[in-house]
Amino acid sequence: MSAKTQLENLVKDFQKKRPLRAGSLIITVYGDAIAPRGGTVWLGSLMKLLEPIGISQRLIRTSVYRLVQETWLQTERIGRCSYYSLTGPGLRRFQQAFQHVYSITNEEWSGSWCLVFLNQLDSETKQKVRDELKWLSFGNIAPGVMEHPRYTRHQLIPMLQEWGALDDTIVMQTQPLEQKSPRALRLQVRESWNLDELAYRYRHFLEQFRPLWRELQSNDNLTPQECLLARILLIHEYRKILLRDPQLPDELLPGDWEGRSAKQLCRNLYRKIYARAEQWLDEHLENASGPLPRPNEAFYKRFGGLRETAQPIAE
Structure with a gap:
């Protein structure tokens, strides 16, 4: 089974979700692909990007309208074209929503709450x-x-x-606590967050994306557009789990915590396909001035650095 077939399976799985939350997917697209390139995009470009995932133009229009109403996005109309960019509050939310997505290590916990x-x-x-x-x-x-x-x-x-x-x-x-992991604190963590559900969601993420990773090692036949679709779905599913994950310090987590393997898999896949995805973005995304600018420097620091060649981390 090829990488292309595995991607088709991921797209089909996404299309089966009900309700189909296009607004959430658009947030992922902005955070992953558009924010590093200035944060503004022509609506037609957004439609072209999301069409292969099965999001209709009508649903995209409805979704970006709602994101404007919720102060995530703002719109500017030039002639017959609409351009959508991040608002100030929207940018703050994006930074908070994505700050852990592209990190490969957690900062050491001080013991403070x-x-x-x-x-x-x-x-x-x-x-x-x-x-x-x-x-x-x-x-x-x-x-x-x-x-x-x-x-x-x-x-x-x-x-x-x-x-x-x-x-x-x-x-x-x-x-800060002198003793960071007493039994009572670990029990309190389990009452405050549903770690069992989080672990289940991480296991499901691994089951979804490990087959694609394995095929990419031996039968990588993805086009630039397909790499972009895979990257969007990867970050979208990973981001949704991280929104529920408080990034607890290791001393408060089980020794076999699935989140560690999920982070490694996400990093490996992203670094494998990001360059081809960027090629498609270079050629097809536009703002009012023309093609979007190249990604900013912060983009290339994702997952410990994208420009360097690194051996994948074992899962």
């Missing part, structure tokens, strides 16, 4: 802030109290200001 108390907020604002914190993979430690091992108060201020919740939200940073 960020605690957010929502009890002083009105019910509507509380729900909005809670949803945003869940989107950042915060867990619930108690009613009205959310926790995260890596975020800091400074990182949360823009989001709280955006929702008008800064003055009525209490954010605390605990002192």
Whole structure:
């Protein structure tokens, strides 16, 4: 079975999802392919990119309209063409959503926790802030109290200001623990986050993409466009899991944590196909000035560096 056949299977699996969340896929496309190239793209280019995945033009139009309403994107019309770019709040969300996707190592944990108390907020604002914190993979430690091992108060201020919740939200940073992994803390982590479900989702990700990786070693017949489709689906599925994963330190995770293998597989696949995908983007994506600019320098730092030739990490 060739890499091309494995990609076809991945596309079919995506098309079977109900509801088909095109808006979420468009977020992945912006974060992975468009943001590094200036952040603005012609709607027609976006349609051309997503058509092979089975997203209709009508659904794309509806989805980008909703993303504008939700302040992710803003639109500019020049003649009969519409161009969509990231808003300020949208860029902040993109940076938060993708900051762990392309990293290959977690920073050492200090032992400190960020605690957010929502009890002083009105019910509507509380729900909005809670949803945003869940989107950042915060867990619930108690009613009205959310926790995260890596975020800091400074990182949360823009989001709280955006929702008008800064003055009525209490954010605390605990002192680092001398003993970072006592039994009680590990039990609390399991109550705050559903690690069993996370592990299941990582296993499913490995089952989805390992066959493609194996075929690429012996029968790599993917075109530049197909490499781009594979890359989008890879990052899309991986990103959706990371949105639920607080990136807990190793001392609070099981020794056989599936997230480690998933990260290695994602890195290996991405580095295998990214260059051909970029070739298609160079030739087909446009903004109001013409072809999109080349990716910025930060793009080439993904997964520890894309320009260098590296041996794949064993899964």
